[in-house]
Amino acid sequence: MSADSDAERSRRFREAALPHLDDVFTLARYLTRDPVDAEDAVQECYLRALRHFDSYRGPAIKPWLLAILRNVCVAEFARRSKQPAPAESTEADVNEDATPMWQEPQASPEAALLRQHDDKTIRRLVDALPQPFREVIVLREVNDLSYGEIADVAGVPVGTVMSRLARARSMLRAAWNVAEGSTP
Amino acid sequence: MNCSEAEVLLHALIDGELDAGHAREVEAHLAACPACTEKLEAFGAMQEAMAAAHLKDAAPAHLRRRIEAAMPAPATRPAGPGKSRQATWRTFFGGLTIGTALSAAVAASLVIAVFRDDQNQQITSEIVSAHLRSLQANHLTDVETSDRHTVKPWFNGKIDVSPPVIDLTAQGFTLIGGRLDYIDGKEVASVVYRRREHVINLFVAQGLGSEHAAVAGATQHGFNVRHWTQGGLDFWAVSDINAGELDEFCQKLMGGLQPTPPPS
Numbered sequence: 001m002s003a004d005s006d007a008e009r010s011r012r013f014r015e016a017a018l019p020h021l022d023d024v025f026t027l028a029r030y031l032t033r034d035p036v037d038a039e040d041a042v043q044e045c046y047l048r049a050l051r052h053f054d055s056y057r058g059p060a061i062k063p064w065l066l067a068i069l070r071n072v073c074v075a076e077f078a079r080r081s082k083q084p085a086p087a088e089s090t091e092a093d094v095n096e097d098a099t100p101m102w103q104e105p106q107a108s109p110e111a112a113l114l115r116q117h118d119d120k121t122i123r124r125l126v127d128a129l130p131q132p133f134r135e136v137i138v139l140r141e142v143n144d145l146s147y148g149e150i151a152d153v154a155g156v157p158v159g160t161v162m163s164r165l166a167r168a169r170s171m172l173r174a175a176w177n178v179a180e181g182s183t184p
Numbered sequence: 185m186n187c188s189e190a191e192v193l194l195h196a197l198i199d200g201e202l203d204a205g206h207a208r209e210v211e212a213h214l215a216a217c218p219a220c221t222e223k224l225e226a227f228g229a230m231q232e233a234m235a236a237a238h239l240k241d242a243a244p245a246h247l248r249r250r251i252e253a254a255m256p257a258p259a260t261r262p263a264g265p266g267k268s269r270q271a272t273w274r275t276f277f278g279g280l281t282i283g284t285a286l287s288a289a290v291a292a293s294l295v296i297a298v299f300r301d302d303q304n305q306q307i308t309s310e311i312v313s314a315h316l317r318s319l320q321a322n323h324l325t326d327v328e329t330s331d332r333h334t335v336k337p338w339f340n341g342k343i344d345v346s347p348p349v350i351d352l353t354a355q356g357f358t359l360i361g362g363r364l365d366y367i368d369g370k371e372v373a374s375v376v377y378r379r380r381e382h383v384i385n386l387f388v389a390q391g392l393g394s395e396h397a398a399v400a401g402a403t404q405h406g407f408n409v410r411h412w413t414q415g416g417l418d419f420w421a422v423s424d425i426n427a428g429e430l431d432e433f434c435q436k437l438m439g440g441l442q443p444t445p446p447p448s
Binding site: 006007009010018021024026029035039042045046047048049050051052054055056057064067068072118119122123126140141142146147151152156157158162163166169172173176 | 201231238240248256331336338340342
């Protein structure tokens with residue numbers, strides 16, 4: 001393999017992968033909930049992606065990059081979970097009854113209220129979701145992936161994506177309405 | 185359609201993921217159900233609010249610089265300072281195995297060829313050992329699922345190749361998962377299938393053994409081993425099922441691998 005083809009490969013990788021840096025960083029930020037950890041995860045993701053770029057044959061590079069990023073984060077969580085760390089609730093822990101039930105709207109229509117939250121509040125509410133639900137809602141609403149792409153990234157069937165997304169939005173809606181009640 | 189069905193599908197509706205038939209069914213339910221209609225409006229409003237909010241983060245400039253610095257020099261820059269780094273990166277990509285004259289002979293015949301070259305005999309031994317290890321060490325799969333959409337992305341970023349994962353359940357070979365393994369000193373993907381009570385390990389890697397366009401095989405310690413090269417990847421199947429069934433498995437896989445999608 002000549003240096004020219006290496007450089008050519010590198011150029012193709014830059015052109016394909018670097019435009020998605022913000023998307024990759026965003027998912028990393030939501031998965032790690034820490035900007036510094038997110039930077040490390042993104043750097044590792046791009047190094048791995050470049051290393052494996054020759055095997056990349058998929059139609060869309062964004063989901064491929066996000067899948068690698070997710071694998072990096074999951075491996076890091078697994079490594080850290082061997083050390084004592086604050087418990088993270090998982091899908092199994094989340095009981096349907098544990099989330100506050102949606103209360104019927106009062107005088108003002110809910111839809112209008114739902115539009116009033118500012119960016120900061122919405123980010124806080126998304127960050128508070130348990131991992132599998134946070135992941136699916138960010139991939140859908142922020143990274144703008146299709147259900148099929150989310151299934152590939154999260155490594156679950158499309159049916160699971162649909163049920164998680166329904167649960168994620170229900171939890172977010174409940175939290176949203178509680179937050180609505182607490183803001184003046 | 186009842187409310188609990190509609191509750192999941194209305195998300196697919198607002199995400200534009202429903203086909204026309206299902207969309208009509210959900211809409212028919214919504215027309216008759218004020219509770220679900222209210223949910224649809226609330227979730228729709230929430231989605232709009234999220235789209236309007238700035239939820240995406242811009243990657244910090246220093247991170248972008250760090251990542252760019254870790255890459256080989258672009259083609260426009262003259263070779264020189266970047267050379268040592270390029271050499272480092274190049275080590276990640278081994279050269280392709282050169283096809284032997286044997287592969288042409290094998291391709292011409294429909295009979296299963298017997299491995300003659302030393303390299304493939306040595307790999308055959310390693311394949312059988314890896315197969316035995318996977319059965320004994322209670323480490324058959326790292327990711328256990330019958331869904332090929334789960335197995336395939338699991339390998340992303342773990343290994344240099346993206347192994348094709350093909351569902352052969354209808355043909356009597358059940359996909360049970362995937363695993364990373366080591367053959368000939370390199371990381372390889374293993375896609376694991378089951379035929380009745382028998383396990384089939386399918387090892388996939390680049391440049392693992394000499395090229396064989398048609399299926400070639402051997403038997404060692406009562407295990408049947410098959411090898412072929414397709415789409416630039418080397419496939420090695422090993423199992424204690426009889427030779428005829430393993431050949432059938434290989435033929436179905438080769439059939440499933442074709443036609444290869446055009447390069448995009």
